[in-house]
Amino acid sequence: MDKKNWIIGAVVGAVMGGAIAGGAAVAHHAFAAEFDGKAPVLLRGKVTRVEWINPHAWVHINNTNAQYAEGAWMVEGGTPNTLLRAGIDRNSLKPGTEIVVRGYQSKDKLCKPACKANGRDVTFPDGRKIFMGSSGTGAPKDGADASER
Template sequence: MRHILLLSLLLSSAGLRLSAHHSFAAEYDGLKPVTVTGTVAQLDWRNPHAYIYLDVKNESGAVKSVIVEGHPPNILRRTGWGKDIIKVGESITVEGWASKDGSNRMAGRQVTLPGGNKLYWGPPSQ
């Protein structure tokens, strides 16, 4: 935890020093945290972002697709991911933030894998 705090501090002070594909706030609302559990329908392992397409059941049993944006594949590979870590049909839980455009997209931060392990999928909301 201490390390994560330290990293957050350093990143928040990084300001204009670092350059990512787009700013978080351009698409997502850091004040609207979202947690969803669903079944992996598709894993899109491409640039500039990897996406998990998740089938999420609501209380009435209807299935809604949620698109979870994450880091690009190169960063995911360096933070412990591989293409086979999650498979289509498996159940996972994703924590992140809602999109600003009201669509079914979200910024994924952390994924809880079927075995209970957690991996970061995307950046913090900054």
């Protein structure tokens, strides 16, 4: 490959890489951009599916707590790596697992196709409670994160 073609290839690669990285950066958001710190929720129900994707994992549950909209909820957690370090993995969040999630509802309050919330912690049937958020996102400081104490 001659020098000219190498330079063109390098420039095209850099532009493509920047476009891909830029898309990921736009997709990531601070807590306050999407969620309402004055709208806490306590959801209870069975896991229907889990999306282990970056930049945030999503836990889908069928909420049965009548205090909040019953039915499908999407709960945003930290990155898959953050959840794994906290002790949440594919085996602990299998569909059908009954959980309780404490978190904050989305600002738009829309529930189509599902209601959305940012999860602060999840409680499992055996009583284990695990922090599922990510530090430094702008979420209210409520003591759920050990780094806040």
